[in-house]
Amino acid sequence: MSGLDPVAFAADLIRCKSVTPADDGALGTLQQTLEAAGFVCHRLPFSEPGTPDIDNLYARLGTGHPHFCFAGHSDVVPVGNVEGWTVDPFKAEIHDGYLYGRGAVDMKGAIAAFVSAALEFAPRLRGSISLLITGDEEGPSINGTKKMLDWLVANGEIPDICVVGEPTNETQLGDMAKIGRRGSLNVELTSTGVQGHVAYPHLADNPIHPLIALLADLTAKPLDEGNAHFQPSSLQVTTLDVGNPTENLIPAQARARFNIRFNDMHSSASLLAWVASRIEALGLSGKIKTASRVSGESFITHPGTLSALVSDAVEKRLGRKPALSTTGGTSDARFISRFCPTIEFGLVGRTMHKTDERASVKDIADLAAIYGHMLDAYFAGRA
Numbered sequence: 385m386s387g388l389d390p391v392a393f394a395a396d397l398i399r400c401k402s403v404t405p406a407d408d409g410a411l412g413t414l415q416q417t418l419e420a421a422g423f424v425c426h427r428l429p430f431s432e433p434g435t436p437d438i439d440n441l442y443a444r445l446g447t448g449h450p451h452f453c454f455a456g457h458s459d460v461v462p463v464g465n466v467e468g469w470t471v472d473p474f475k476a477e478i479h480d481g482y483l484y485g486r487g488a489v490d491m492k493g494a495i496a497a498f499v500s501a502a503l504e505f506a507p508r509l510r511g512s513i514s515l516l517i518t519g520d521e522e523g524p525s526i527n528g529t530k531k532m533l534d535w536l537v538a539n540g541e542i543p544d545i546c547v548v549g550e551p552t553n554e555t556q557l558g559d560m561a562k563i564g565r566r567g568s569l570n571v572e573l574t575s576t577g578v579q580g581h582v583a584y585p586h587l588a589d590n591p592i593h594p595l596i597a598l599l600a601d602l603t604a605k606p607l608d609e610g611n612a613h614f615q616p617s618s619l620q621v622t623t624l625d626v627g628n629p630t631e632n633l634i635p636a637q638a639r640a641r642f643n644i645r646f647n648d649m650h651s652s653a654s655l656l657a658w659v660a661s662r663i664e665a666l667g668l669s670g671k672i673k674t675a676s677r678v679s680g681e682s683f684i685t686h687p688g689t690l691s692a693l694v695s696d697a698v699e700k701r702l703g704r705k706p707a708l709s710t711t712g713g714t715s716d717a718r719f720i721s722r723f724c725p726t727i728e729f730g731l732v733g734r735t736m737h738k739t740d741e742r743a744s745v746k747d748i749a750d751l752a753a754i755y756g757h758m759l760d761a762y763f764a765g766r767a
C-alpha cells in the first residue's frame with residue numbers, strides 16, 4: 385500500500401479555497417505529494433489579456449510508453465448561498481459517512497482517489513503515469529487544459545489514453561461512464577429595421593417580424609433523431625430581446641440568442657452553415673446578422689478497449705458495469721479527445737455545484753480501487 389489515504393488527501397485539497405481563478409495551495413499540495421513519490425512536476429501558468437492568470441500542474445512518473453494520463457481540475461465553483469450549507473464548505477468535515485465540502489465530488493475526491501491508486505501502483509509501473517490538472521475548468525477554460533495540451537504537444541508528452549475524473553455517475557458509483565459529450569454552440573441574432581410609428585408601418589420596417597419568422601423556421605423541425613450513442617441534438621432559444629417600453633413605436637432593432645447542444649451528426653461549422661442557409665432561404669440576408677461562440681465540438685470515443693478497461697475495473701470492484709453515456713454538459717474531455725482516446729469516470733455528481741456538496745467516504749475508497757484496477761489492467765502485458 386502507498387499509505388496515502390484518499391479521503392484524508394481529498395480533505396487536504398478541499399481545505400484549499402481554490403474557487404476559480406484562485407489556487408490557494410491546491411496545486412502545491414498535489415505537487416508535494418507527487419514529487420515525494422518520484423513524479424516530475426511542471427507548473428504551467430498561463431495568461432491572456434482579459435482573462436485571469438491561471439496556474440496548472442502536469443506531473444509524470446516514468447518516461448516511456450504506454451502512457452496513461454489522468455486529467456482533472458483543482459478549481460471549484462463558488463459556494464453559492466452560504467446559509468444553505470450545514471457545514472463550513474472548506475473545512476472538509478466527515479458526517480455520517482460523507483466527506484463534505486466544495487469540490488468533494490467535482491472533483492478533488494477523484495483526484496485524491498487517482499493519486500492514491502497511482503502511488504500504490506508506482507512500484508510495478510513499466511511505462512508512464514501522468515496527471516494533467518488544471519486550475520481553470522469551472523471558469524472560462526481559456527488558460528487551462530487547452531493550453532496545457534499545446535505544451536504537451538510541443539514537449540512530446542501526449543499520452544496514449546486519458547481518463548478524466550469528472551463526476552459521471554448519476555445516483556450511485558458505477559452507474560455511468562461518459563464516452564463522449566455533445567457539442568455546444570451559442571448564436572446571437574441581430575435583426576435591424578427602421579424605427580417608426582405603429583400606425584404608419586409603411587414608413588417603418590419592423591425588425592421583430594423577420595426574427596420571429598427565422599426562430600420559427602429554426603425550431604420547426606428537430607435537428608435529428610439522435611443515434612446509438614447520442615441523444616437528439618437540441619436547439620433552445622434562450623432569449624428574445626427588444627427592450628421596447630412604448631406601445632406605439634416600432635423599434636429599430638431586435639435581438640435573440642439560442643444555444644444548440646449537438647451530437648456527432650453535426651459540427652459547429654455545419655450548424656452555422658445551416659443557420660446561414662435558412663436566413664438566405666427566408667430572404668433575410670440583409671436584415672439579420674449572426675454572431676457565434678463555440679463552447680465545444682461534440683466528440684465520441686467509440687466503445688472499445690478504453691471503455692472495456694473502465695467497465696471491467698468498475699465490475700471488478702462493484703459487480704456491475706456502467707452505462708456508456710454522452711449526456712450532460714461539456715467538460716475538458718472535449719479538448720483532450722482530439723489527441724488521444726478519452727473517457728470520463730469519477731464520483732457521483734448528485735451534489736456537484738450545490739450546497740452541502742459531499743462524497744461518500746466509501747465511494748472515494750471504491751474509486752481509488754477502480755482506478756487501481758484500470759492501471760493494473762492497462763499496463764498488464766503492455767510493458
Ligand SMILES: [Zn+2]
Nearest residue numbers: 490491550551
Ligand atoms: Zn468538474
